[in-house]
Amino acid sequence: MAAPRTPAAAPPSLWDPVVRITHWGIAVSVLVNAALDEGGSLLHVSLGWLVMALLLLRLVWGVLGPGEARFSAFPPNPVAALRHLGQLASGKGVRHYPSHNPAGAMMAYAFWACLALVTVTGLVMTGGATPMQVADEKAAVASGDWSALIKESDGESSEDEDNSLRHTAEEVHEVVANLLLILAALHVAGVLVEARTMRRNLVAPMLLGQRRK
Amino acid sequence: MKLKLLTILALTSMPMAALAMPAVGDLVGTDPATATAALEKAGCKVNEFEAEDGKIEAKCTDTATNKPMEVYIDPASGKVTDIKSED
Numbered sequence: 001m002a003a004p005r006t007p008a009a010a011p012p013s014l015w016d017p018v019v020r021i022t023h024w025g026i027a028v029s030v031l032v033n034a035a036l037d038e039g040g041s042l043l044h045v046s047l048g049w050l051v052m053a054l055l056l057l058r059l060v061w062g063v064l065g066p067g068e069a070r071f072s073a074f075p076p077n078p079v080a081a082l083r084h085l086g087q088l089a090s091g092k093g094v095r096h097y098p099s100h101n102p103a104g105a106m107m108a109y110a111f112w113a114c115l116a117l118v119t120v121t122g123l124v125m126t127g128g129a130t131p132m133q134v135a136d137e138k139a140a141v142a143s144g145d146w147s148a149l150i151k152e153s154d155g156e157s158s159e160d161e162d163n164s165l166r167h168t169a170e171e172v173h174e175v176v177a178n179l180l181l182i183l184a185a186l187h188v189a190g191v192l193v194e195a196r197t198m199r200r201n202l203v204a205p206m207l208l209g210q211r212r213k
Numbered sequence: 214m215k216l217k218l219l220t221i222l223a224l225t226s227m228p229m230a231a232l233a234m235p236a237v238g239d240l241v242g243t244d245p246a247t248a249t250a251a252l253e254k255a256g257c258k259v260n261e262f263e264a265e266d267g268k269i270e271a272k273c274t275d276t277a278t279n280k281p282m283e284v285y286i287d288p289a290s291g292k293v294t295d296i297k298s299e300d
Contacts, residue, residue, distance in 0.1 A: 040266055125266050126266050127267045129266075129267065137267075138264045142262075142263070144245050146243055146244060146245070146262075149267055149269065151289075163294055163295075166266070167295075
C-alpha cells in the first residue's frame with residue numbers, strides 16, 4: 001500500500017495552523033518537561049495536560065482537518081518508509097509527497113504513540129490530578145496542612161496495589177520520555193537530511209512558511 | 214557468655230543502623246512537626262515538605278552522608294512509601 005500521491009503533488013508550502021500549533025506546542029512542552037522542570041512540579045503537570053490536549057486536537061484533526069493533515073494522506077507504511085530512506089541515502093528516485101513522506105509518517109505515529117503513553121502514565125502517577133488540584137495540594141502542604149492530600153476513597157487494602165501501579169507507571173513514564181527525546185533527535189536529523197537531499201526548506205512551512213499560493 | 218556479648222553488641226548497634234536512614238514502611242507521622250522529628254531521629258534532616266503525586270515529599274539531608282534525599286510519606290497512614298536520592 002503506497003502513500004497516496006500525485007506526480008505533481010508536493011507537501012504544503014504552509015501547514016495549517018492546527019498542525020503548526022500542535023507541533024511546536026508539543027515540541028516545546030516535551031523539551032521543557034524533559035530537561036528544565038522537575039517531575040511532579042506544577043509546571044510539569046500543567047505542560048503534561050497541555051500536551052494531552054494538543055495531542056487530542058491533532059488526532060481529531062487527522063480525521064476532520066484539511067487533506068494534508070489527515071491520516072489518510074500519510075498511512076503508516078513501514079515498507080514505504082524504508083524505501084524512502086533508501087532513496088534518500090542513494091539520492092536517487094526521491095519523490096515528493098503531498099503530506100508527510102512515508103518515513104516522516106512513521107515518525108509522527110511513533111511520536112503520537114509515545115506521547116499518549118507518557119501522558120497516560122503521567123495521569124496514573126498523579127492520580128489524575130488537574131493542575132488546579134496540584135496547585136491546591138502544594139499550597140496546603142506548604143502551609144503545613146497534610147490533610148488536603150488524603151483521599152476519602154483510599155482503603156488500606158488497595159494501598160499496595162495503588163503504589164505498585166504508580167511505580168510501574170513511573171518506570172514507563174521515564175523510559176518513554178527518554179524515547180521521545182531519541183525520536184526528536186532522529187526527527188531533526190531526518191528533516192536535515194531530507195532538506196539537503198531534496199534542496200527544500202522543511203522548517204519554514206512548519207514554522208511560518210510562505211503564503212499559500 | 215560469648216553469645217550474650219554478641220547479643221548485647223547486636224542490640225546496641227541497632228540504633229546506629231537505624232540512624233543510617235528511614236526505611237520504607239516506617240511510621241513517621243501525619244503532620245510536619247512529628248514527621249520532621251521522626252525523620253531527623255532516623256537520620257535525615259528535613260529541609261522542606263512538598264506535595265507530589267498525592268504523597269508528601271520530604272526533602273531532607275542524610276546526616277551520615279550529607280546527601281540530599283527525597284522521602285515520600287503517605288499523608289493518611291504517615292508511613293514512608295518510597296525513598297530516593299535526589300538527582
